[in-house]
Amino acid sequence: SLMKPNPAPIHRAALAVDASSTRCVLVGDSTSDIEGxxxxEVRTIGFANKPGKRTLLLRAGADAITDGTDGMAELARALHRELPN
Structure with missing residues (x-):
């Protein structure tokens, strides 16, 4: 009952690093990751690691999408866009 999309594990992770949800980003490759x-109430980046996932992750409400073709640089750019200064 506490698996995603339940937000409890995500809240626990934020508490474990003493971070507010406004400073957190979840990177996930499933719609339940994005929904969770x-x-x-954290920002989300969908990892579209298979064909067709981009559309599914966007429909689930991802704030940004990466497919990893540019490696970690693409993820870093998405994080920079999604986190407030």
């Missing part, structure tokens, strides 16, 4: 992040 939204339920926990």
């Amino acid at each position: 992040g939204r339920a926990a």
Whole structure:
């Protein structure tokens, strides 16, 4: 009952690092990851690691999408866009 999309594990992770949800980002490759992040009120980046996932992750409400073609640089750019200064 506490698996995503339940926000409890995401809240626990934020508490473990003493971070507010406004400073957290969840990177996930499933719609339940994105739904859980939204339920926990954290920013979400969908990792579209398979064909067709981009559309599914966007429909689930991902704030940004990466497919990893540019490696970690693409993820870093998405994080920079999604985190407030």
